[in-house]
Amino acid sequence: xxxxxxxxxxxxxxxxxxxxxxxxxxxxxxxxxxxxxxxxxxxxxxxxxxxxxxxxxxxxxxxxxxxxxxxxxxxxxxxxxxxxxxxxxxxxxxxxxxxxxxxxxxxxxxxxxxxxxxxxxxxxxxxxxxxxxxxxxxxxxxxxxxxxxxxxxxxxxxxxxxxxxxxxxxxxxxxxxxxxxxxxxxxxxxxxxxxxxxxxxxxxxxxxxxxxxxxxxxxxxxxxxxxxxxxxxxxxxxxxxxxxxxxxxxxxxxxxxxxxxxxxxxxxxxxxxxxxxxxxxxxxxxxxxxxxxxxxxxxxxxxxxxxxxxxxxxxxxxxxxxxxxxxxxxxxxxxxxxxxxxxxxxxxxxxxxxxxxxxxxxxxxxxxxxxxxxxxxxxxxxxxxxxxxxxxxxxxxxxxxxxxxxxxxxxxxxxxxxxxxxxxxxxxxxxxxxxxxxxxxxxxxxxxxxxxxxxxxxxxxxxxxxxxxxxxxxxxxxxxxxxxxxxxxxxxxxxxxxxxxxxxxxxxxxxxxxxxxx
Amino acid sequence: xxxxxxxxxxxxxxxxxxxxxxxxxxxxxxxxxxxxxxxxxxxxxxxxxxxxxxxxxxxxxxxxxxxxxxxxxxxxxxxxxxxxxxxxxxxxxxxxxxxxxxxxxxxxxxxxxxxxxxxxxxxxxxxxxxxxxxxxxxxxxxxxxxxxxxxxxxxxxxxxxxxxxxxxxxxxxxxxxxxxxxxxxxxxxxxxxxxxxxxxxxxxxxxxxxxxxxxxxxxxxxxxxxxxxxxxxxxxxxxxxxxxxxxxxxxxxxxxxxxxxxxxxxxxxxxxxxxxxxxxxxxxxxxxxxxxxxxxxxxxxxxxxxxxxxxxxxxxxxxxxxxxxxxxxxxxxxxxxxxxxxxxxxxxxxxxxxxxxxxxxxxxxxxxxxxxxxx
Numbered sequence: 031x032x033x034x035x036x037x038x039x040x041x042x043x044x045x046x047x048x049x050x051x052x053x054x055x056x057x058x059x060x061x062x063x064x065x066x067x068x069x070x071x072x073x074x075x076x077x078x079x080x081x082x083x084x085x086x087x088x089x090x091x092x093x094x095x096x097x098x099x100x101x102x103x104x105x106x107x108x109x110x111x112x113x114x115x116x117x118x119x120x121x122x123x124x125x126x127x128x129x130x131x132x133x134x135x136x137x138x139x140x141x142x143x144x145x146x147x148x149x150x151x152x153x154x155x156x157x158x159x160x161x162x163x164x165x166x167x168x169x170x171x172x173x174x175x176x177x178x179x180x181x182x183x184x185x186x187x188x189x190x191x192x193x194x195x196x197x198x199x200x201x202x203x204x205x206x207x208x209x210x211x212x213x214x215x216x217x218x219x220x221x222x223x224x225x226x227x228x229x230x231x232x233x234x235x236x237x238x239x240x241x242x243x244x245x246x247x248x249x250x251x252x253x254x255x256x257x258x259x260x261x262x263x264x265x266x267x268x269x270x271x272x273x274x275x276x277x278x279x280x281x282x283x284x285x286x287x288x289x290x291x292x293x294x295x296x297x298x299x300x301x302x303x304x305x306x307x308x309x310x311x312x313x314x315x316x317x318x319x320x321x322x323x324x325x326x327x328x329x330x331x332x333x334x335x336x337x338x339x340x341x342x343x344x345x346x347x348x349x350x351x352x353x354x355x356x357x358x359x360x361x362x363x364x365x366x367x368x369x370x371x372x373x374x375x376x377x378x379x380x381x382x383x384x385x386x387x388x389x390x391x392x393x394x395x396x397x398x399x400x401x402x403x404x405x406x407x408x409x410x411x412x413x414x415x416x417x418x419x420x421x422x423x424x425x426x427x428x429x430x431x432x433x434x435x436x437x438x439x440x441x442x443x444x445x446x447x448x449x450x451x452x453x454x455x456x457x458x459x460x461x462x463x464x465x466x467x468x469x470x471x472x473x474x475x476x477x478x479x480x481x482x483x484x485x486x487x488x489x490x491x492x493x494x495x496x497x498x499x500x501x502x503x504x505x506x507x508x509x510x511x512x513x514x515x516x517x518x519x520x521x522x523x524x525x526x527x528x529x530x531x532x533x534x535x536x537x538x539x540x541x542x543x544x545x546x547x548x
Numbered sequence: 549x550x551x552x553x554x555x556x557x558x559x560x561x562x563x564x565x566x567x568x569x570x571x572x573x574x575x576x577x578x579x580x581x582x583x584x585x586x587x588x589x590x591x592x593x594x595x596x597x598x599x600x601x602x603x604x605x606x607x608x609x610x611x612x613x614x615x616x617x618x619x620x621x622x623x624x625x626x627x628x629x630x631x632x633x634x635x636x637x638x639x640x641x642x643x644x645x646x647x648x649x650x651x652x653x654x655x656x657x658x659x660x661x662x663x664x665x666x667x668x669x670x671x672x673x674x675x676x677x678x679x680x681x682x683x684x685x686x687x688x689x690x691x692x693x694x695x696x697x698x699x700x701x702x703x704x705x706x707x708x709x710x711x712x713x714x715x716x717x718x719x720x721x722x723x724x725x726x727x728x729x730x731x732x733x734x735x736x737x738x739x740x741x742x743x744x745x746x747x748x749x750x751x752x753x754x755x756x757x758x759x760x761x762x763x764x765x766x767x768x769x770x771x772x773x774x775x776x777x778x779x780x781x782x783x784x785x786x787x788x789x790x791x792x793x794x795x796x797x798x799x800x801x802x803x804x805x806x807x808x809x810x811x812x813x814x815x816x817x818x819x820x821x822x823x824x825x826x827x828x829x830x831x832x833x834x835x836x837x838x839x840x841x842x843x844x845x846x847x848x849x850x851x852x853x854x855x856x857x858x859x860x861x862x863x864x865x866x867x868x869x870x871x872x873x874x875x876x877x878x879x880x881x882x883x884x885x886x887x888x889x890x891x892x893x894x895x896x897x898x899x900x901x902x903x904x905x906x907x908x909x910x911x912x913x914x915x916x917x918x919x920x921x922x923x
Contacts, residue, residue, distance in 0.1 A: 115621075117702045117703055117704065118620055118621070118623065118701075118702030119620065119621040119623070119702070120623055120625070121580055121583065121621065121622070121623040121624060121625065122576070122579050122580065122583070122621055126579070126583070127579055146620075148729050148730060149613075149615075149616050149619070149729075149730045150730075154620075154702070154703075154729070182619050182620055183619050183620075216615065216618050216619055217618045217619070218618065218619045218620075218621060219576070219621065319869070423818070424855075424856070424871060426796070522802070532613075534615065
C-alpha cells in the first residue's frame, strides 16, 4: 500500500493505492505550515479506506513549493558561490547575468580560486587548499551558511569540488554545500547557476521536508518517503534536503504521468485544457519528452531537463470573435468566467458558451445563448478543433496518428466522438482531479551518467556497455528492482574538432520501486 | 559609426543564423561583449574601404571544440594575449581588429576585444558565415597567409606558428589546440589595410546585426520568418533566400570523423510525409537534398531554424522530433569564384556535387539543368 501526495499552491491531494488500484482519494486545502494540509489529506484517505498507518509501505510526495519560492524570491538563503577555474574563466563571474533583484536576494557573494580540469581529465591547475581555507574563513566571517561550488569539467571529474567541500566544512561550521557535479550536464555557467539556485533553497527545503516528516510522524506512518523529481522518477527525502531544485518541474510531469496511468496508456499526447491555456506534453515510454532548449527559471539560464510542454491560448474561458476567420483566444475571461460568459448572463462570447450551445456540456442558463445561430456554433466548435489539431500536430514526432488524453476543466470543449485530425484514440479519464497525486504514487527510480570518453582509447561498444552498466547500477542503488531496470536514454555527442575521438555519452536507466501488491 | 549596446543581442542572433549549424553558440560571446561595453564603452565600426593602406589589421578568433567552450569559458584577456604576441613577433602594433567569421561565437569575440583595446573594428569578415578550418576564408583565397599565427590559453601560455601557408597553419594549429586544452584564442592573417580592402567581405557585421534584429523583432511580432526573408532578399549578398523545407527531424546521425562532428539530419515534411529533406553537416550544414535532388550546397547558406520561434539551431543541439524550417540563402560573389570554391566549395568537403548556385536550384528551369547535369 502506498500513498501519493501532491502539495500544490492551492490544494493538497492524496491517493491511496494498492498495486494498480486506487483505494481512496481526496482533495484538501494547502495550509501555511504545509504539514496540517498533508495531515488532513492523509487522515481523510485513511478514514475512508479503513487502512491502518502501519500498512503504508511508502509515501511519495510531489510539490511545487521550491519552484514557487525561487520564482517569487521567497525565503532564499544568502549564498557564497565558489568557482574552481583560475587561471581561466575570470571574465564572466558567477551570477553576473542574473536578474538584479534575484542576485541581491541571495547576496551576490562569489570567489574565484585555482582548479578545474581539461576535457580529458588533466588538471587545469591544482586545487589551492590554502586559498580555500581563506575563502572559508571569509564566508564564516560574513555569516553565510550556504555554499555553491563549481569546477570546470566537474562532470568529467568531481574530485576537486569534493575536496574543496571537505575543507570548507571545517572552516564554515554547519554550512550546506551544493556541488555543481550533482547536476551532470556540461555547460559550466548553467551548471553553476543550478548549484547556486539549489544552495539558495536548502533552508526552505529543510523546513518543508521537516514538515513532511512531522506530518507523517503525527499520523504514525513510519514508511520511507520520497519526493518526485523533474523526470518523473523518485528521490529519497534525504536527498531533497540537499538537492531541492531536482523537484523543479515535477508538477507538469506528475500530472502527465498520472493522466496516462488513469487512461492506461504509456505513449500518448496529454492535452490539459484549463481556463486560459491548454498545455500539451508528450509521453513516450510513460515519461515526458524533455525540452532541448535552455530553460530560464525565474530569469536564470539553466540546462535542466524540463518536460517539453507547449502552451497555446485555448481554454474554457477563451474569448470568441465571430469574424470571417472565427478567432479563438488568446484573450480569456479567465477566473471571471462565471460573470463574463454569455451562459452566465455576461456579455462575452466564450468557448464554454459554444460548448454548451453545441450540447457538449450542460450548465448555466442556456436561454442566454438563444441568439447564437446553429451555423456560428458549428463554425466556432470546428475552429476550436482546428486550433487543437494544429497544436497536436506541432507536438508530434512522427507521421501517423497519436493517441490523445484529454484532461482539465476545459476538456468539455472537445467532442471525443468526432474524429480529430491526426489523432487515434481520445481518452477522457475520470478522477483527473487527483492525477498529480497518482503521478507521484506511480513514480519510478532512475540512475544517470553523463561523461566524456575517448573512442580511440576505448572502443565504442565497450564505452556504451560501460555507460549502460553504470546507469543501471545507479538506478539499483537508488532502490529500483533489478529485474525491472531498463535503459531509457542513451545519447552520444562527439566533441567537435578534437581528433582523438572524444565523445560525451549520456545514459539513463529507470526501474520500479520494490513494492508488494497490497 | 559607434556600436550600440542593443546591437550585441542582435549580432548574437544574426551570427547564430549565419553559423549555419556550426561556430558554437554566440551566447557566451555576447556576455563578454556586454561586460566590455559596460567597462570600456562600445567600439567604433569602420568600413573596410576607409582603412589606411598601411594600417595593421589583426584578426582575432577562438579555435577549438564548441563543446569545450561550454566549460572553459572564453576570456577577452586570452584574445588580447594572442594579439599582443603577434604584435611582438611582427613588430607592428595593431591599428584595427577584424573578425574571421561572422557565424557563431567568433562573430562576438572581436567585438569584445575591440571594446577592451579601444581599437576600431572592421565591418566585415572573411566568409559572411562560419567554416570549420582556418584556411577556409577569403583572406587565404586572396593570397594572405594565415601565418604567423599566435595561440594563447588561460595560463598565459603563447604558441607561435609561422608555417609556409594557411593549410599548414591549420594542420599545426589543430594539433596544438589539443595540447592547449581543447580550445585556444588565436590571432592570425596579419595584413595591411590595402590587403584587407581586397580580401575582406565588407558590411557583414552590420548585416549580422540587421538579420538578428529582423529575427528578434519578428519573433516578438509573431512573423519572424517573414521578416527574415524580406530582410535577406533586400541585401546584396543573401538576396536569394528561400524556405527550402519545413518538417520534423525524423532521423539524426552524428559521429566523429577526422576531428569534426559529421552527420546527417533527415527531416520529414509537415504537410506531406512522403517528402524528405536530408542535410549533411560537418559542424556546419554542407548540403541539402530534397527527395534526393540537390536543394542547396556549400558555400551557400543552409540554416535550420526552430519552426515556431525561428531560433537558429546548432548541429550539436539538433534533436530528434524537433519541428524545423530550413532556409537557404546565396553568398557574396567573392565566395563563389573558382579559387574560393577550391578552398571551401563542395569538393573541399569531399562532396561529389558540383557547386550550383541556390538561385539556379530554386528556379524551375534551374532544376531541369541540374537533372541533366546529374545524368
